[in-house]
Amino acid sequence: VEIIVEEEQGDESQEFLQHLPTEIGMGGNLLYLYQGFWCPQVSIKGMMLFQQHFKAQETDLILASIPKSGTTWLKALTYTIVNRSRHSLEKSPLLTNGPHGVVPFLEFDVSSRNQFQEQDKLPGPRIFGTHSPYTALPCSVKDSATKVVYVCRNPLDMFISYWKFSVNIPKENEEHLSLGDAFDKFCQGLHGYGPFWDHLLGYWKASLERPDKVLFLKYEDIKKNNVLYIKKLANFLGLPFSVEEEEQGLIEETSRLCSFESMKNHEATRTGTGPLGIPASAFLRKGKVGDSLNYLTPSMVSRVENLIQEKLQDSGLSF
Numbered sequence: 623v624e625i626i627v628e629e630e631q632g633d634e635s636q637e638f639l640q641h642l643p644t645e646i647g648m649g650g651n652l653l654y655l656y657q658g659f660w661c662p663q664v665s666i667k668g669m670m671l672f673q674q675h676f677k678a679q680e681t682d683l684i685l686a687s688i689p690k691s692g693t694t695w696l697k698a699l700t701y702t703i704v705n706r707s708r709h710s711l712e713k714s715p716l717l718t719n720g721p722h723g724v725v726p727f728l729e730f731d732v733s734s735r736n737q738f739q740e741q742d743k744l745p746g747p748r749i750f751g752t753h754s755p756y757t758a759l760p761c762s763v764k765d766s767a768t769k770v771v772y773v774c775r776n777p778l779d780m781f782i783s784y785w786k787f788s789v790n791i792p793k794e795n796e797e798h799l800s801l802g803d804a805f806d807k808f809c810q811g812l813h814g815y816g817p818f819w820d821h822l823l824g825y826w827k828a829s830l831e832r833p834d835k836v837l838f839l840k841y842e843d844i845k846k847n848n849v850l851y852i853k854k855l856a857n858f859l860g861l862p863f864s865v866e867e868e869e870q871g872l873i874e875e876t877s878r879l880c881s882f883e884s885m886k887n888h889e890a891t892r893t894g895t896g897p898l899g900i901p902a903s904a905f906l907r908k909g910k911v912g913d914s915l916n917y918l919t920p921s922m923v924s925r926v927e928n929l930i931q932e933k934l935q936d937s938g939l940s941f
């Protein structure tokens with residue numbers, strides 16, 4: 623069914639939404655089951671607008687993720703790599719505007735047809751973030767040379783990062799779920815853009831089919847070998863570091879500028895806001911691998927491990 627969503631987000635889309643199944647997700651927020659995924663109420667219309675009105679350009683870069691998987695970090699790294707010849711790292715707009723300011727989300731920040739038309743005028747390469755599943759991306763993204771970088775994270779850490787994030791954000795008319803209740807919902811796939819296994823598999827399969835188009839990254843790998851992955855990312859984007867740049871230490875500088883410790887102190891993080899007016903500091907909590915083990919019982923861990931085993935088996939993807 624073709625539903626036209628306009629900037630006024632009028633009755634037609636409202637009517638359409640009324641027919642979608644809904645559930646309360648692990649963050650206590652309303653989710654709509656849309657095209658096989660649980661889309662949060664705050665972004666469902668934005669996601670439909672994105673699907674209908676976004677016209678990808680060949681030079682566009684799309685950074686995709688499920689929330690709390692390292693989106694903020696990937697945005698910072700990609701923006702820095704792409705813009706390294708435009709300004710010195712000390713004067714990067716990343717410092718003042720923040721990763722979510724320099725790389726907008728397609729579902730949250732560009733939320734009207736007019737805004738998409740305005741975006742068409744921007745010089746390339748344009749960089750955008752999205753939480754949309756691969757199957758829900760507009761054809762102009764999937765069928766063009768537009769490059770897509772996906773970042774994912776061990777689901778246990780992602781869960782804790784998500785739960786902490788939702789508990790720390792003040793919300794009206796939404797309840798905070800206990801860790802145990804939130805965990806049950808997570809295991810049922812009831813979280814923003816979940817189930818996580820389908821989200822992961824969509825991008826994973828696309829990266830196997832078209833490795834020149836979709837780069838699949840893991841948070842833990844980037845953490846472990848930052849320099850290698852910054853190089854990989856730059857190569858994939860078609861912007862490899864020259865020997866001269868390497869000798870000047872530009873890769874290490876990029877790594878430092880975008881490190882958790884450095885970003886936590888950027889002006890944009892200390893004083894700015896991120897998507898939906900959320901304090902930018904909420905997007906940098908601990909930045910550690912394995913923090914979930916401080917919160918989850920062994921039986922919770924094994925429940926997720928079994929789920930991962932069951933859902934990802936034979937895919938070649940593991941955690």
Ligand code: A3P
Pocket residue numbers: 687688689690691692693694695698779782783784786880881882883885905906907908909910913
């Ligand atoms: P924690 O809550 O475990 O600390 P997203 O950006 O997708 O919302 O993900 C947020 C998670 O990534 C948070 O994890 C956050 O601390 C971490 N993160 C943000 N910036 C980071 C950086 N520069 N380096 C490492 N981790 C980062």
